[in-house]
Each structure stands twice: as structure tokens, then as C-alpha cells.
């Protein structure tokens with residue numbers, strides 16, 4: 565079982581306390597910073613952008629986990645400042661992208677890790693052709709675009725099925741990242757089902773309560789399952 569990693573969703577972070585929040589992430593060895601990028605076309609919302617990423621990279625060494633909810637990602641992803649150690653996810657459902665290979669190649673060429681993202685209505689088998697080219701799968705447990713939603717029914721079974729598909733095809737070392745309504749009750753269940761990267765937002769560590777207490781609580785819940 566891959567070691568669990570926590571990736572806080574910065575769209576849920578209080579922009580007026582961002583410096584203090586990032587300090588809290590560093591003090592608690594947070595592994596990744598989840599950056600939701602939306603173009604108003606692939607999802608009916610806009611969110612964080614290139615300048616936000618650039619300023620983050622100047623402010624902290626925590627790797628970026630850039631989630632591109634955009635159409636034609638192959639034409640947009642190079643505008644973002646990612647490199648060695650960062651992760652960039654591109655949606656299987658990206659409109660206008662006949663082939664995702666150019667996106668994954670561009671991400672890999674900069675030393676970053678390409679991930680393929682799938683929405684709740686996309687069968688998990690859809691990623692089969694892309695597992696060789698990517699470092700893992702971002703499995704959406706809500707419909708992308710907005711924070712504060714509830715997990716889509718059947719998401720835990722999808723994580724189990726995806727982990728089985730990856731194990732059976734020799735990809736056990738690749739990651740499953742889960743994104744959406746990852747709360748203190750669901751995170752251990754998602755972990756047991758086979759997820760190892762957890763996008764956490766308003767449902768847990770960036771919700772009410774002290775940040776360090778919230779992170780410690782999430783970590784102990786995840787470690788209990790890992791054993």
C-alpha cells in the first residue's frame with residue numbers, strides 16, 4: 565500500500581490568511597498543494613491561474629498538484645510553472661482533445677508527473693490505455709468545478725475497482741488521487757478502497773477548527789488504515 569499523501573485544495577484556503585496557512589502546511593509536512601484550474605468551458609466555473617501558481621512556487625517548496633479542468637489542455641498547460649516533483653492532471657473528458665498523449669509528454673518533458681483525471685460518470689476502465697504514460701489517476705469523487713459538494717454515490721466502489729484494475733495490470737506502484745468531499749469519515753474508507761493521495765478542502769482540514777489539529781486528525785485516520 566502506497567504511503568498516504570495529503571494535498572490541500574487551495575481554492576478552499578482563506579486567501580487573506582494564505583501565508584499563515586502555507587506556513588502551517590510546511591510545519592506539518594504537507595506533501596502537495598492542490599491547485600484547481602478551471603476555464604469556464606470544461607467546467608462552469610473559473611478558479612486559480614498561472615500567476616497564483618507562480619507566486620506559490622516562489623513562496624514555498626511544497627510541490628504543486630495542478631488539476632487542469634480545462635478544454636484542450638495540450639494548448640494551455642505550458643503556461644503553468646510546473647517542473648521536477650510537481651504533478652499535473654489532465655481530464656480524460658477534456659473537450660477537443662482527440663489524444664491525451666501530447667499533454668502527458670509535455671508534462672513529463674518538464675520533469676513533472678502526469679496524471680489522468682476521470683469524472684464520476686466515466687467508467688474506470690477508460691484509463692487503461694493511459695496508465696503506461698502516467699504516474700496515476702485522479703478519480704473525482706464529486707463532479708468537478710465547485711467545493712463543498714457531497715461525494716457521488718458509488719465512488720468507494722470505483723476506487724476499489726480502479727485499484728484492482730491497476731494491480732492486475734502491473735501498475736500497483738501508481739497512485740490513485742481522490743478529490744471531492746474527502747472528510748474525516750470518508751477518507752479512511754477511500755484509503756481502504758485503494759486511494760493514496762487525498763485532496764482535502766472544506767470537508768476536512770480547510771474547514772472549521774485549528775489547521776494543525778485538523779491535519780493531525782486526518783493523518784492519524786489515514787495511518788490507522790495503513791497500519
Ligand code: DX5
Nearest residue numbers: 573709711712745765766767
Ligand atoms: C472540486 C475541487 C475540490 C474539492 C474541494 O472540483 O477540485 O478541490 O471539491 O474540497 P471539498 O470537496 O472538501 O470542499
Ligand code: ZN
Nearest residue numbers: 600631743763
Ligand atoms: Zn481538484
